[in-house]
Amino acid sequence: MGQVDNFADVLVLGLGAMGSAATYQLARQGASVIAIDQFSPPHKMGSTHGDTRITRQAIGEGEVYTPLALRSYKLWDEIEKETGTDLLTMTGGLIIADASGVSTAHGNADFMGNTLRSAEKYGIGHERLDVRGIQTRYPQFKLRGHEMGYLEYKAGFLRPERCVEAQLDLAKRHGAKIYTGEKVLEFVQERDGVSVKTDRCDYKCKKLIISAGPWVSDFIGERYKGLFKVYRQVLYWFDVEDSYESFVAEKFPVFIWDFGTEGGGGIYGFPAIDGRQGGLKVAHEDYLETTAPDQTRRDVSPAETDEMFERFVEPRLVGVKRECVKVVICLYTVTPDSGFVIDTHPDYKDVIIASPCSGHGFKHSAAIGEALAQLATRGNTDIDISAFAFGVRDRREI
Ligand SMILES: Cc1cc2nc3c(=O)[nH]c(=O)nc-3n(C[C@H](O)[C@H](O)[C@H](O)COP(=O)(O)OP(=O)(O)OC[C@H]3O[C@@H](n4cnc5c(N)ncnc54)[C@H](O)[C@@H]3O)c2cc1C
Structure with missing residues (x-):
């Protein structure tokens, strides 16, 4: 890789539901954060568009999800108040x-x-x-x-495009560097930290969060490609x-x-x-x-x-x-059982993977962003996310 000219505590790759929430939470807690997306979020190429997403609190996909949903309700409310944007409508x-x-x-x-x-x-x-x-x-x-x-x-229902916009807006206000129209090409786990190469330049960060949505397999390594x-x-x-x-x-x-x-x-x-x-x-x-x-x-x-x-x-x-x-x-x-993956990559100690989709991730995304920020900066999370560990999904047949 060429010259590393940008450094941050955390680099967030992908600014859909998960990446925008993580970027906001990181910036809010004072971490230096660089956030990169190949398009200009919110956009229509990934998983976070189409005007509305259902949100609910008692989660039929499994009880383990309910704490994320409940925490997200609180965070949406805070974000609505901070930005003056209407995000959640209870019907x-x-x-x-x-x-x-x-x-x-x-x-x-x-x-x-x-x-x-x-x-x-x-x-x-x-x-x-x-x-x-x-x-x-x-x-x-x-x-x-x-x-x-x-x-x-x-x-x-939540308004996904507005949620992304609001969180990126707040993240900027808290000092996050957000680069859009820039594509990440590869990363390298160094002895400490990660080097990230894009089609514009090189970066170095202590932790990399990969929230690339349907592009996750581009960064997951051969062994795990079949998981998503x-x-x-x-x-x-x-x-x-x-x-x-x-x-x-x-x-x-x-x-x-x-x-x-x-x-x-x-x-x-x-x-x-x-x-x-x-x-x-x-x-x-x-x-x-x-x-x-x-x-x-x-x-x-x-x-x-x-x-x-x-x-x-x-x-x-x-x-x-x-x-x-x-x-x-x-x-x-x-994933094979439609469960989330939110965990440190098994092969790269400074890389965190966030793939909470399977058609039901949006409602949890505010709290997932917070959990990702905590995982990146202090190595653990307030909400138990062990059910979303790599190993849990990986044990299933892929
Ligand atoms: C049709 C549909 C209906 C849904 N309904 C619901 C619902 O009702 N309720 C609910 O809770 N959930 C629902 N979901 C799920 C929810 O929308 C997803 O869990 C969530 O939007 C996933 O967000 P994400 O950030 O993981 O992915 P994305 O929004 O796809 O974001 C990934 C980002 O990574 C960027 N990226 C990827 N590769 C690169 C690269 N190399 N360089 C730079 N940037 C890159 C992309 O450009 C993109 O912006 C639904 C999903 C769909 C598709």
Whole structure:
């Protein structure tokens, strides 16, 4: 590598949800931080875009996640106050699943059960609803007779682009050096610290945080490449009928609907937040084909949109029209059990990997940023993140 001309305590590679949060937390606690992104975040090429992300507190993916969600609620509130930006809207969150059986989401075979246990354990305000209870409150859903609902009062949605912007803005105010449009090419673990080479210059840091989202495999080393698979996801905004007001945030919750015994997976969705023209955002998770971030097909065919409407929207929601007003491609980075990896790299003692995606990372990102900052500066974290250790994911078949 050439001349090292920039030094920081911590260098953050990638400024999506995780990197922007880590950069802010590092700068806030007084560490010198250089933060680099190949694009100009927030952007539409990774995993942190598309207007909204569901947030909830009782976490069906596993109880271990709830402390991160609860801490994130506190941090979002602080960031909102510091920046005067509206980041979190509480609409209530409805999870619908088969009443008789097990419900699956994000690799977890008992999503509803975990959610209920977590809500009880942490005292999270919620109620259970039978089909009639859901129908009375939310006639927008076309329910089957055998379903049940979990309604969490403080669930809602976050605005991912605004969250990134707000945290980068605060990070700058606290002295972080943020470089965009700069691509990291490689790093070298030195005896102490790390050298980082970009397409512009070389840097040296005591710790490197790699929060590269779907590009994580570029930096992980051969042995771990198979641990992270990237899947193309499509977000759809469908037009709504004149009764669109029944979908505004005051009347319609964020929702996750597992179709259970009927098969076909499920859908999740949000209220209409941009008036009638904005449409209703709804999506279905797709794990059919792996991709790579720089080779992903970014357009959406009419056949895909038709299928989404006919299979997943029309049979389940009242008052939504076939016309699709917007589509967006976004990328999931998925581990074999959909768990996060937040840990020091097994082979590089000064390199921390943050890959908390698998489709459910955003809600935790403020607290993950804080944990990353703590890990980088003092070697441990307030919230127990041992469940996200490399070894835990690596023991699974890859
Ligand atoms: C369709 C979809 C729906 C989702 N829904 C939810 C939800 O409802 N609730 C929820 O909690 N979570 C949800 N998630 C998950 C959540 O959005 C992700 O966990 C989170 O956004 C991941 O952020 P990240 O920072 O890891 O990745 P990214 O946002 O992709 O950021 C990685 C960054 O690294 C940069 N980078 C990569 N390589 C380099 C390089 N060589 N040099 C410089 N920069 C580089 C990229 O440019 C990028 O900006 C969803 C994800 C998707 C895709």
